[in-house]
Amino acid sequence: MKTTVIFVLLGALAGIAVASLVVPPALSWYTAPGGLPKGAQIQALVEIPEVIRYSTSRLIRGQMIGAGIGAVVGLALGIMVGRSGRRRTSLPPPPPPPTRTGG
Secondary structure, X not given: OHHXXXXXXXXXXXXXXXXXXXXXXXXXXXXXOOOOOOOOOOOOOXXXXXXXXXXXXXXXXXXXXXXXXXXXXXXXXXXHHHHHHHHHOOOOOOOOOOOOOOO
16 A cells, blocks of 8 residues: 555656646647748737736646646556565465374
């Protein structure tokens, strides 16, 4: 049980780390305007607090999703490692039956 919990927590942390690396470039790609000729400037008025709220909420949501996926993968690995550990430990062989000597 302890091993499985450790794997779940490590998987969640790994998922958060991967999401922290993947989500920001995905956000910038998703929000970048397409179809503009080279050198064209975008004319837009932006509310900075709204942009910050949007981007941080998307980053945190991505990290939560990454943590969930990592935890599920860690759970599967923990169960597999736990089961293989139990199979390796076998019971000692039973003692030999008593022998009958003349009598």
